[in-house]
Amino acid sequence: MNISYNWLKDYVSFDLSPEKVAEILTFTGLEVEEISTVEDIPGGLAGVVVAYVLECVDHPDSDHLHITTLSVGEDKETLQVVCGAPNVAKGQKVLLATIGTSLPTPDGGTFKIKKSKIRGVESFGMICAEDELGLGTSHDGIMVLDQNAIPGTPAAQYLGLSSDTVFTIGLTPNRVDGASHIGVARDLSAYLRLNNLGGEPSRPDVSTFKKGDGDAIKVDVLDTKGAPRYMGITLENVKVGPSPSWLQKRLNAIGLRPINNIVDITNYVLYEVGQPLHAFDADKIIGGKVVVKCAHEGEKFVTLDAVERTLSSEDLMICNTEKPMCIAGVFGGQESGITENTTRVFLESAYFNPTYIRRTSKRHGLKTDASFRYERGTDPQIIPYAAYRAALLMQEIAGAKVVGEPFEVYPQPCTEKIVEINFDRMDSLVGKRLGGDTIVRILELLEFGILERNESGARISVPSYRVDVYRECDVVEEVLRIYGYNNIEIPEKVNSSYNHSESPDSELIRNKISDVLASNGFNECMNNSLTKADYYENLVTYPKAALPIVINPLSSDLNAMRQTLLFSGLEVIAYNLNRQIPSMKLFEMGNVYSYNPAEGAENPVGDLRSYSEQMHLSLFIAGKPTHYWNNTTKGGNFFTLKGYVEMLLRKLGIDIYSLEVAEAPSDLFSEGITLSLRGKQIAMLGQVSRKLTSGFDIKIPVFAAELDWSSIVKIFSRHKVLYKELPKFPEVKRDLALMIDESVSYSAIRKAALTAEKKILKSVVLFDVYRGDKIPAGKKQYAISFVLQDSEKTLTDQYVENTMSKILSAITKETGAALR
Numbered sequence: 001m002n003i004s005y006n007w008l009k010d011y012v013s014f015d016l017s018p019e020k021v022a023e024i025l026t027f028t029g030l031e032v033e034e035i036s037t038v039e040d041i042p043g044g045l046a047g048v049v050v051a052y053v054l055e056c057v058d059h060p061d062s063d064h065l066h067i068t069t070l071s072v073g074e075d076k077e078t079l080q081v082v083c084g085a086p087n088v089a090k091g092q093k094v095l096l097a098t099i100g101t102s103l104p105t106p107d108g109g110t111f112k113i114k115k116s117k118i119r120g121v122e123s124f125g126m127i128c129a130e131d132e133l134g135l136g137t138s139h140d141g142i143m144v145l146d147q148n149a150i151p152g153t154p155a156a157q158y159l160g161l162s163s164d165t166v167f168t169i170g171l172t173p174n175r176v177d178g179a180s181h182i183g184v185a186r187d188l189s190a191y192l193r194l195n196n197l198g199g200e201p202s203r204p205d206v207s208t209f210k211k212g213d214g215d216a217i218k219v220d221v222l223d224t225k226g227a228p229r230y231m232g233i234t235l236e237n238v239k240v241g242p243s244p245s246w247l248q249k250r251l252n253a254i255g256l257r258p259i260n261n262i263v264d265i266t267n268y269v270l271y272e273v274g275q276p277l278h279a280f281d282a283d284k285i286i287g288g289k290v291v292v293k294c295a296h297e298g299e300k301f302v303t304l305d306a307v308e309r310t311l312s313s314e315d316l317m318i319c320n321t322e323k324p325m326c327i328a329g330v331f332g333g334q335e336s337g338i339t340e341n342t343t344r345v346f347l348e349s350a351y352f353n354p355t356y357i358r359r360t361s362k363r364h365g366l367k368t369d370a371s372f373r374y375e376r377g378t379d380p381q382i383i384p385y386a387a388y389r390a391a392l393l394m395q396e397i398a399g400a401k402v403v404g405e406p407f408e409v410y411p412q413p414c415t416e417k418i419v420e421i422n423f424d425r426m427d428s429l430v431g432k433r434l435g436g437d438t439i440v441r442i443l444e445l446l447e448f449g450i451l452e453r454n455e456s457g458a459r460i461s462v463p464s465y466r467v468d469v470y471r472e473c474d475v476v477e478e479v480l481r482i483y484g485y486n487n488i489e490i491p492e493k494v495n496s497s498y499n500h501s502e503s504p505d506s507e508l509i510r511n512k513i514s515d516v517l518a519s520n521g522f523n524e525c526m527n528n529s530l531t532k533a534d535y536y537e538n539l540v541t542y543p544k545a546a547l548p549i550v551i552n553p554l555s556s557d558l559n560a561m562r563q564t565l566l567f568s569g570l571e572v573i574a575y576n577l578n579r580q581i582p583s584m585k586l587f588e589m590g591n592v593y594s595y596n597p598a599e600g601a602e603n604p605v606g607d608l609r610s611y612s613e614q615m616h617l618s619l620f621i622a623g624k625p626t627h628y629w630n631n632t633t634k635g636g637n638f639f640t641l642k643g644y645v646e647m648l649l650r651k652l653g654i655d656i657y658s659l660e661v662a663e664a665p666s667d668l669f670s671e672g673i674t675l676s677l678r679g680k681q682i683a684m685l686g687q688v689s690r691k692l693t694s695g696f697d698i699k700i701p702v703f704a705a706e707l708d709w710s711s712i713v714k715i716f717s718r719h720k721v722l723y724k725e726l727p728k729f730p731e732v733k734r735d736l737a738l739m740i741d742e743s744v745s746y747s748a749i750r751k752a753a754l755t756a757e758k759k760i761l762k763s764v765v766l767f768d769v770y771r772g773d774k775i776p777a778g779k780k781q782y783a784i785s786f787v788l789q790d791s792e793k794t795l796t797d798q799y800v801e802n803t804m805s806k807i808l809s810a811i812t813k814e815t816g817a818a819l820r
Helices: 019-029 155-159 182-196 243-253 261-273 354-364 369-374 380-398 424-430 436-445 472-483 506-519 566-577 638-650 690-695 709-717 746-756 797-815
Strands: 001-006 034-040 050-060 066-071 079-083 094-096 100-103 111-112 114-119 121-123 163-169 218-221 230-237 277-281 289-294 300-302 309-310 315-317 323-328 345-351 400-407 417-422 447-452 457-464 583-595 611-621 662-663 669-677 680-688 702-707 731-742 761-770 779-788
Touching: 001 182, 001 243, 019 034, 019 163, 019 182, 050 121, 050 155, 050 424, 050 436, 050 709, 066 243, 079 094, 079 121, 163 243, 182 261, 182 436, 182 472, 218 230, 218 400, 243 261, 261 277, 261 369, 277 323, 277 380, 289 345, 315 354, 323 424, 345 380, 380 400, 417 424, 417 472, 424 436, 424 457, 424 472, 436 447, 436 457, 436 472, 506 583, 506 638, 506 709, 566 611, 566 690, 566 702, 611 638, 638 669, 638 680, 638 702, 731 797, 746 761, 746 779, 746 797
Parallel strands: 218 289
Antiparallel strands: 001 163, 034 163, 050 066, 050 094, 066 079, 100 111, 114 121, 230 345, 230 400, 277 345, 289 315, 300 309, 315 323, 417 457, 447 457, 583 611, 611 702, 662 669, 669 680, 680 702, 731 779, 761 779
């Protein structure tokens, strides 16, 4: 938001430097991000002065050049300048660019005047033409000034050039009241008056506005929810043309391009008052009536930028009796705008529902000055003032004449927001005793109404321009802004309390696991929880119906809350592959969300019980081996990923052999497994299906795992760390080669062995799998190692053999395995 220093002075009296004003505005919550200088002519013609031509003779070596002698002031030396202009003559007053002066060029650059020698004659400057100074386009000859011009006078002073300082303010979403010069002046005035530094406010008077004769264009608001207040003024005898220089300068200063006097007036009032206005060519309003209603679904409409747009039934439109003329509060139409032939104008000033404007603006990707303000909430009570102000300016500048009475539709006037405040409680929140008098004084300066007051507090009304003030704590913020946060002293004594922390510390566990993954070559990625709903089309594992949908999405790519981290990871992989990073290992810890309508809820979408949030951990391995002169990076595969997952689970105290293994969902993985503990799925991993990766234009295999971090932390919290003495007796190792059916899993063999011998069997490890020669079809061979150890005695061979026989019998019984 750009605010002009000179323009600001129209609404508040002060004698402060721009730097001091910027400091005060930042102090009051309107942070000034940048201060810049705007000049009528870039550089302000510094170094250009009025000069008197004392002598003018022909150049001896040229048929068109002249040698002039110039006076630039009584106390200064005369200057010799060679000039080629045909109209230069003795006795003239001219503008001279002295050595070192930088003049503007047509392409926006500058060129510097230097001492030169032209045809053997030294020249100490340049007598300037109109176009060389940026004052016009004529180059027929030098500018000849009035004889009253005084030599030595700076050109900027003689020509009356002005400069301005512009503040770029970073508005927060709740401070739309600061999106105008009067809004900024209000805060500045309040601060200055509170601190006895002047700052008396001033507002343009609109009391001279009078209704006219004749019949004005009527208004019919069919959707009063979308347009709670709508006013229109009809004007005739309008002469469309260029705006006066003062108006053009004001708009140029804040970065707006002047168009014509009518459009410029609406923009001027927008930045003056903060109320968007729209001017229609009244002769193009078919039926002589303005109708405010929502569009028909699929209706076509061409906007001012000549783009045909498809409308939604939720788009509020300003129409005539036959067709739309404007997207309300967002963008005008091509057919109803002001042209040089316009003689009658319908001026619109309205308050539109912020939700309507926000949805339409996002839907069509249109960001305008009007939509910026409407979607944040404009002041509904300023509608008539802004309309009268613009109409008076059109009368003054364009010779307009008001027709009939202003037509206004305002069926349900906005009610004042009332807030009860307690002075002691406010002092407690502030951290300093301000007292009731100071609090009330600040509120009055900010145009709050004091309805009742007693020793302990007050009952106040909130001005309509503050759309975000509802509670006492909001009022505290308003008081503090003007009083000054920097004026709240830091106390010598600070009290603090210890909060109970959960055990185990989930944040500490998360950091430790992140460190483990980083030390294993993984890079952490962080992604937005908002995602594209289209990713979930035709998924069974994560159905689209379970997506929490964003009501007013920023874009169609961010219109839902993610159910899984899988798509975020694929986006990151695609991004890096497109930037020539061939292989990567990534992990992310982030929240996922789901929607499940709450049982018995009247409005499930609006019931928080319908939504759940959990933290997940995802791992991704993608890419082929990369060869370097000194090493080769290994490519990833399913077993590499599985090894990392098992490592993490072990570190978190989970016995991986106690996990139930099942096939991963085919809509996500072409092959893979899920891991569950006591019926609760805690992880799934595998190779991401080609259907999903192709949607991201990923042509290499991607292996991904997603762990239910919230459930795993709960499991970890029940984990007990046990300590025991190191064994004194040796362990015994025995290997078995077993032929089993293809359908038999290693986990079934391990479970059977541990069930058969619980005391001395310490571990069961699969170290080889064989299929091929001498192995029948439908069979496979497992080579399994068994480790036995007794903590109380040395195991004898006979005891070991008996134990192994018992284990083999159990395995054979449970799985049908045969010893090879």
